[in-house]
Amino acid sequence: MGRNTRKRRTPLAAKAIAASAALALGGGGLIWANFYASAHESNNQSWGGNQTKAATAQVATISCPDVGQKLTNVPWRARQGVATELGNLDRQITEAYNRLASTRDAQSKDPSFVQNSIVGPLKDKRSATIDRIRIDIQRVGGSFDNALKQLAACTTQTADQTTSGGGGNNTGQQQNGGQQNNNGNTAAPSASASAGQAQNIGGQAGNGPVAADFVDITKVAPNVQGKPATTGNASTGTFTTRCGVNANKNHNTDNVIVAPGVTNGAHHLHDYVGNQKVNAFSSNQTFLQGGTSCQNRNDLSAYYWPVVRVQDGSQDFDQNADGGGKEGNVGKILTPVQAQIKYVGSPAAKVVAMPQFLRIITGDAKTTTNGLANANAHWSCTGFENKVQLTQQYPICPQGSKVVRTFAFQSCWDGQNIDSANHRTHVAFADPASGVCPNGFKAIPQLTMRLVYNITPPTIQNGQVKNAYAVDGFPEQLHKPATDHDDFISVTTGGLANRIANCINRGQNCA
Template sequence: MRHNTHKQSRRTRQAIAATAGLAVAAGGLVAFNVYASAHESGAAATKPAQVLAAGAASTISCPDVGARLTSVPDQARAQVDRELALLDQQVSEAYQRLRSSARAIQQDSDFADNAIMGPLKDKRFAAIDRIAIAIGRSGTRPQGLEALAACTLRVVGSGPGQGQGNGAGQGGDAGQRGNGPVASDFVDITAVRPNVRNPPRLRGASRGLFTTRCGVNKNKLYNSDNIIVAPGVANGAHHTHDYVGNQDNDAFTTNEEFAAAATSCRNQGDKSTYYWPVLRLQDGTREFDAQRLGGGAEGNTGRILTASEVTLNFVGNPRGKVVAMPKFLRIITGDAKAFTNGTANANASWSCTGFENRQLTDKYPVCPRGSSLVRTSRFQSCWDGRSVDSANHRAHVAFADPRTGACPAGFKAVPQLVQRLVYDVAPPSLGDNGKSSPFYAVDGFPEQMHKPITDHGDFINVFDERLMRRMVKCINTGQKCQ
């Protein structure tokens, strides 16, 4: 097994990030701000003591600074990456103190503000200022980042299945160490109406299909790094990833090392890296990472499930031809923090075999007997024609219009990666009391409560140029190739 092995020594960072909590209600995601400022119009300031005394789960919500960066000069990238990692560490420390300070907060309703939230704001302000200075040395200093320093304390609902109990991987009300999921995160797939719609294909559409076969991670290559979002930072993902394709994956892998590495793909011309958060069954199993960052130390507990099938297809554009992706193009689909960031970038979906015309984003499906769980991620298929990455890791690529298939102005259509993962996992037996044993859940940041809407996937293109040209020709001429 290859678990968090890095090519150079590193100091392990203690980081259990924590941001906003949202309750899932009939109308969608509902935020409960329990640390509202007294001057907010129409907002009744609810003291944390009242919330925690009632047994409700709470968490810390901080603006995502990295997502707000539109331009980072190459000379500033290393320092900016370090400061963004430090922001995560600061929130981690504040969240851990919050979780361990319930008694103090109950006794003194100002404790959270004075001892946790106030100091956190000051630390974040200093780190954000250093980010702005670093960018300003080589480019235009970003304005308004300081407004992102303040965080809020939020409650995540109450009542059955929403409490902050001490579940240790057995499902039930508390889920993974109080971080979820809960019974309300699951829905019977047979009760969901068909909802898949595809844009019509025009006469000049690229109708071909290219399939690359890269296995299911039987090599057990796992780590909690994220080379795209947090290069050079150990445990940058704060959850464990499955990897297929390129076998040299960690936070410190260079493009040259990607190109020279081995691959699990059948066609050795594909050394791309495909990775996603692991799925776990909360059955009490102590995995290799049960006490490590990224694993049990950050609320990700239970048996890691290996997909029974991984399908990696590249498809065309419904309006016209596609062009080759540039080598080392990086694409993130979905949002690991969608539960707190909002749903703008949430697009990974859940379903069951035999029911894939019914896709879910904010619920886990309960599949009928004989049906398997399916996770599907469609990656962005429009490229800006210039960059292999961008400051926020999103601006250089985009989705085609879901109604017409057209790319945004100035973007070019490239082959679209459609990643499909199948798991043979027994569905939880949901009871009237809201309990279930065991749940399954996707790995994630602890403050995201293991919600299905946080599912996501990552891809770095390391196809050799010859195979990429073959892929484009195959798709543009309507063939099926591999």
């Protein structure tokens, strides 16, 4: 997705922006494949089933520029066509990744195989797709930046040439959503160091995570800073909506915001609560007829996030499906034991009601490629949430403590658009120091989400992680914690949007 130039960075967030591994708009990826270990081998291999696969073979990488990051001005009449083509770019990367994983013998015998049989053809496909994007935009009178044609080529890298944050792509500023991020990675070696030394990318499916993606939270220094002071015009209330934990297992691998009309547009599995009819082909009218898992029947909003899996050698229903095991998302799917959805106010202003059908994506599913500019992952443990929040590592929680994922969405709206071409620029984060929205933006109720999981703590043995857990993601993104993200479509009836805003503005705590 495109950079949001209105972002601010806190000192701790700035420290967190070191090299690190909707949801990013399609077209970019970092492709890894073990030369001698297929990314999709079955789970009953000699490595033991519950241990990250160790291999000493050379690892190949291909880094593809993210075209969607650069598309910030697409006419509405061209957006469906452009979204379809961006979905094609993602599919092409996935196919190239699978080819890398399945041709290890040929690669070992022919040093030019990757370039001639994978990278070259991939460039040709991407060039044709980018040109179709140009045609879609110009057909309706829009302007196209011809420099985008240069984004067709992908580059090859070995593991020790890469970093977990996308190397030179790690520019821009981090969105912290009003929470303070720190990677805490001084307690463990970097993911890139691990990959370079062990020459593997770990994980039950061969595409991560690695040991360096985990840290004992008790060994991380406190990094959470205080919130902005409230002003006399602050909106201090809260509104909680109870929508369940997806106990009915409403899942799919679509991505209706970023890739409408594209089946398996996310290439990973989502949990859905709230609106019950959300898929690639849903429309605003569909949402109004979708029913809801929320206790408040007027809340038809869609709340969805990537599932978390435990990589203990187990399989789930999608082991052989697109977006699941076929794309490196393996292991037992974990249902949260608690999912708290709460709207909060602004420390600096009254809020206006969210417009109907507002779309917001927080975080970036492609930080391994794009860098941490839009990362908004927050990982912690019960008992530590007010002290430690992690962006670039998963926490290993002490006995009796649960894993917590939290999200704080953008809380400023441009007052006009329910979406934007890159799904970023119509919303923004408030200044983390003052809580004030950027010029031209209005404060809206800030959606916050807190997901709690019962997870047996992983263990690190001889540089390998056993019983790892990880968030689902695009197969080339290596299951890095920084790729965590959350999606939201505001759909309400019966005046609920106004009731939420009024409750918050009056300083009440409503549900």
